[in-house]
Amino acid sequence: MSAVNIKNLVKSFGELVAVNDLTLDVREGEIYALLGPNGAGKTTTIKMLMGLLDPDSGNASVFGINSQENPVEVKNLVGYVPEEQQLYDSLTPRELFDFIASIRKLSQEKITKRMREFVKALDFEQYYDNMIVTLSQGNKQKTMLIAALLHRPKLLILDEPFSSLDVRSAKIMKDIVKIHAENGGSVLLSTHVMEVAEGLCDRVGIIDEGVLVAEGTLDELRTQSQREGATLEVLFLKLTEQEEEVAEGVSVLREALSD
Amino acid sequence: MKISESWRLAGIISGEVRFQAFLEANPSNLARVKEDPAKISRAIKSQSRISIVMTGFILILIAVISLAASAFDNEIGSPDARLAVGFAVYLTLSFVVVFFLNLTTTSGLFSSGAMRLPSTLPLTREQVEQLNFLSFVRIFIGPVALSLILFPVGCLILFGPLVALVSLIACASTVSIAIGALIRVAKWFHKKTHQTDESRISSMVRVAASIGIVIGMISVYSLGSYMPDLMRFIINLSVDVGPGVFTILALVFPFSFGFMAASAAFGSLIPLTTILASIAGTAFYTVIAVLSFRSSGRSLRAVTLGGISTSKQGLLREVAVDIVSPLRSMVRKDLKLATRNIGSAFIFAIPIFLIIMLFPMLQYWRGPFGFLRSMSALTAIEYANLFGGISLVSILMFDTQGASVHEGLPVSSKLVLRTKTVIMIVPYIFCMLALDLVILINSPISPLLLLIPIVQMPYGYVIGMAVGGAVFKIRGGGRAVAVNVTSDQAMGFVSAFVGALIGIVPLVGYGLTILYTGSQILSLATQGLIVLVMIVASWRFIPKLLKD
Numbered sequence: 001m002s003a004v005n006i007k008n009l010v011k012s013f014g015e016l017v018a019v020n021d022l023t024l025d026v027r028e029g030e031i032y033a034l035l036g037p038n039g040a041g042k043t044t045t046i047k048m049l050m051g052l053l054d055p056d057s058g059n060a061s062v063f064g065i066n067s068q069e070n071p072v073e074v075k076n077l078v079g080y081v082p083e084e085q086q087l088y089d090s091l092t093p094r095e096l097f098d099f100i101a102s103i104r105k106l107s108q109e110k111i112t113k114r115m116r117e118f119v120k121a122l123d124f125e126q127y128y129d130n131m132i133v134t135l136s137q138g139n140k141q142k143t144m145l146i147a148a149l150l151h152r153p154k155l156l157i158l159d160e161p162f163s164s165l166d167v168r169s170a171k172i173m174k175d176i177v178k179i180h181a182e183n184g185g186s187v188l189l190s191t192h193v194m195e196v197a198e199g200l201c202d203r204v205g206i207i208d209e210g211v212l213v214a215e216g217t218l219d220e221l222r223t224q225s226q227r228e229g230a231t232l233e234v235l236f237l238k239l240t241e242q243e244e245e246v247a248e249g250v251s252v253l254r255e256a257l258s259d
Numbered sequence: 260m261k262i263s264e265s266w267r268l269a270g271i272i273s274g275e276v277r278f279q280a281f282l283e284a285n286p287s288n289l290a291r292v293k294e295d296p297a298k299i300s301r302a303i304k305s306q307s308r309i310s311i312v313m314t315g316f317i318l319i320l321i322a323v324i325s326l327a328a329s330a331f332d333n334e335i336g337s338p339d340a341r342l343a344v345g346f347a348v349y350l351t352l353s354f355v356v357v358f359f360l361n362l363t364t365t366s367g368l369f370s371s372g373a374m375r376l377p378s379t380l381p382l383t384r385e386q387v388e389q390l391n392f393l394s395f396v397r398i399f400i401g402p403v404a405l406s407l408i409l410f411p412v413g414c415l416i417l418f419g420p421l422v423a424l425v426s427l428i429a430c431a432s433t434v435s436i437a438i439g440a441l442i443r444v445a446k447w448f449h450k451k452t453h454q455t456d457e458s459r460i461s462s463m464v465r466v467a468a469s470i471g472i473v474i475g476m477i478s479v480y481s482l483g484s485y486m487p488d489l490m491r492f493i494i495n496l497s498v499d500v501g502p503g504v505f506t507i508l509a510l511v512f513p514f515s516f517g518f519m520a521a522s523a524a525f526g527s528l529i530p531l532t533t534i535l536a537s538i539a540g541t542a543f544y545t546v547i548a549v550l551s552f553r554s555s556g557r558s559l560r561a562v563t564l565g566g567i568s569t570s571k572q573g574l575l576r577e578v579a580v581d582i583v584s585p586l587r588s589m590v591r592k593d594l595k596l597a598t599r600n601i602g603s604a605f606i607f608a609i610p611i612f613l614i615i616m617l618f619p620m621l622q623y624w625r626g627p628f629g630f631l632r633s634m635s636a637l638t639a640i641e642y643a644n645l646f647g648g649i650s651l652v653s654i655l656m657f658d659t660q661g662a663s664v665h666e667g668l669p670v671s672s673k674l675v676l677r678t679k680t681v682i683m684i685v686p687y688i689f690c691m692l693a694l695d696l697v698i699l700i701n702s703p704i705s706p707l708l709l710l711i712p713i714v715q716m717p718y719g720y721v722i723g724m725a726v727g728g729a730v731f732k733i734r735g736g737g738r739a740v741a742v743n744v745t746s747d748q749a750m751g752f753v754s755a756f757v758g759a760l761i762g763i764v765p766l767v768g769y770g771l772t773i774l775y776t777g778s779q780i781l782s783l784a785t786q787g788l789i790v791l792v793m794i795v796a797s798w799r800f801i802p803k804l805l806k807d
């Protein structure tokens with residue numbers, strides 16, 4: 001059984017078709033990166049997968065459980081870090097973790113032990129009792145990541161997870177993602193950072209304007225676009241047909257900046 | 260920088276401070292400001308205009324009433340005693356007004372960091388301090404100026420220049436002490452509400468402080484009516500206990516100023532010891548006021564340069580996770596959110612609001628008969644039902660903050676609804692208890708009337724479930740949603756309406772039974788039966804309307 005199964009998924013907002021007949025699979029034990037320009041439909045896809053948005057048509061499921069019909073069960077299996085971080089500003093991480101662990105009915109001793117390990121690894125101890133509103137962006141992101149990992153989810157869904165982390169924490173988080181996959185867990189993440197996708201992920205799916213334009217391992221993508229040894233960045237721009245636009249934009253900017 | 264320039268900049272900063280304070284007063288405003296910043300700015304402008312007008316109105320009211328009572332109301336007591344006590348009562352009340360009407364703004368001032376804005380500008384340290392001070396002055400200028408002008412001018416007209424001079428000193432001292440207290444309490448309050456240790460005491464302090472403030476505000480708004488009574492009470496005290504009371508009072512703030520003024524106007528009528536005591540007291544409190552003025556400046560400076568540290572330094576607490584049942588953990592979280600800002604804590608003051616509103620109404624209804632009939636009790640409960648609907652939708656507001664957390668959590672809409680209902684039942688039960696109290700003092704026609712609110716108590720569950728279910732259905736298509744009543748007023752109305760509509764059912768049962776049988780016992784039984792049936796029905800059926 002695949003960890004994620006998305007089939008012919010469609011979602012429009014008025015005139016705009018944000019996700020257009022999308023079909024993809026994330027296999028068990030795999031790290032899958034969803035790439036695409038701003039507004040491509042990555043977040044919309046993930047939200048439907050989490051059961052937070054109803055699709056117009058098509059299906060999304062996690063380990064065979066339909067996201068639309070049984071979102072609570074899906075959320076039981078998944079650790080999710082959304083793109084926007086609206087945390088409870090006036091709670092502390094301690095209070096937030098107490099809340100989340102209680103909702104997930106975790107065992108007190110085990111979770112305390114795990115929490116100590118996380119806090120130590122991410123250098124988070126001194127923020128544990130500070131109100132979330134006072135935390136820096138990166139520390140908020142750490143809070144969300146810890147919250148998503150607390151219950152040892154079988155599947156991690158991360159929407160732009162490493163954008164504000166410092167070097168040390170980003171490295172640790174990437175390692176955590178890797179270890180998670182080595183232990184048989186699966187990961188679906190969306191990212192703009194090509195190095196993350198290149199270094200971390202088993203397979204990549206590129207979507208543009210709601211359509212999956214390419215999918216596969218890096219090597220498969222290279223063959224597909226007939227560019228040997230190309231970096232993911234070059235492939236990405238080619239596949240999303242942005243190469244010329246980038247060249248044009250740069251030359252305009254060069255003029256503007258040289259005055 | 261010229262002072263006019265500073266004054267203009269201070270205006271911009273004080274505007275920003277008001278804006279931040281408005282946001283701080285209610286967490287949901289944060290979400291709202293993203294939706295429509297222009298609308299929020301307008302709301303704040305009109306709100307601050309309203310608050311200036313209100314403060315002005317209240318100050319004029321108490322100045323006029325106390326001056327009129329001192330000068331003309333011969334029933335209250337001798338003119339010297341009237342002047343002394345009227346003076347002191349005015350000072351006390353103006354202290355309360357300056358203090359309470361500005362407490363939210365001031366604590367917003369400390370949390371917003373808006374006062375730090377000047378230090379980011381290319382200015383010298385002196386200029387920054389000047390700017391900060393002026394900003395603070397601009398925030399409070401309205402009430403302060405009014406208080407300094409109104410009463411002394413009144414005294415000048417009624418009692419002559421000497422009393423006017425004393426009153427000017429007295430008002431200035433009172434304002435200075437009030438602002439000093441204000442800064443201190445706002446700092447303390449900010450610290451307490453943002454402090455996060457888990458001790459019971461500190462959450463008790465938070466709740467108590469919030470409710471205390473609400474009561475303070477309410478009493479400010481209902482001042483006018485009981486001022487002459489207050490004066491009469493104090494003057495009678497000296498008649499009953501003996502004239503020595505005045506000498507002792509003359510040592511106490513703010514009576515010292517009052518007796519000083521009375522000595523200036525009617526020196527021959529007042530015993531020498533009292534005059535001496537008032538001189539000593541006046542001198543003492545004036546010195547205190549000057550010191551308070553200085554230290555306010557210092558503590559403002561400290562706030563602007565360092566901020567208030569709310570996190571405990573030094574000792575790190577052990578990292579641990581505390582597990583309770585899902586329902587309890589949701590309630591625990593909501594209560595924490597509720598007590599961390601004044602706006603949300605208003606929910607717990609709803610019973611008080613209700614009583615203040617209903618008390619005069621019940622007295623009026625009692626009027627023609629001389630006792631309270633069951634119809635009046637039923638009507639009063641119906642008001643509580645409506646308030647119950649509003650309190651539920653206010654509780655839904657807490658979650659506007661934590662959207663990202665909720666998106667990933669396996670929480671069914673049913674559980675969310677049950678949690679919010681559990682929280683809402685608490686103020687509902689307090690409303691019923693408070694109603695019983697009001698019914699009791701208004702001589703009910705039969706003691707059985709007291710049982711109507713008691714039988715109604717568990718019905719809070721039905722009202723909560725129905726109102727929450729309706730809101731989820733309308734705004735979330737059946738999914739649990741957070742609603743922001745300040746921007747989504749339609750939902751406020753819907754909630755009040757559903758609360759009233761569902762809440763009236765057992766009351767109608769009672770009413771019809773009493774019309775047909777005249778028996779209170781039977782009516783109570785009908786009401787109780789309906790309550791039971793509705794509880795079972797809403798337990799079974801309302802969750803079916805929801806969706807995850």
Ligand SMILES: Nc1ncnc2c1ncn2[C@@H]1O[C@H](COP(=O)(O)OP(=O)(O)OP(=O)(O)O)[C@@H](O)[C@H]1O
Binds near residue numbers: 018040041044083
């Ligand atoms: N609630 C909504 N109402 C209307 N349009 C929406 C809504 N949510 C998303 N969209 C639109 O759908 C499109 C896809 O948005 P989505 O957030 O999925 O993009 P994304 O790939 O995650 O982009 P980014 O990389 O910037 O996060 C965008 O054009 C966006 O404007």
Ligand SMILES: [Mg+2]
Binds near residue numbers: 042043044083159
């Ligand atoms: Mg996105």
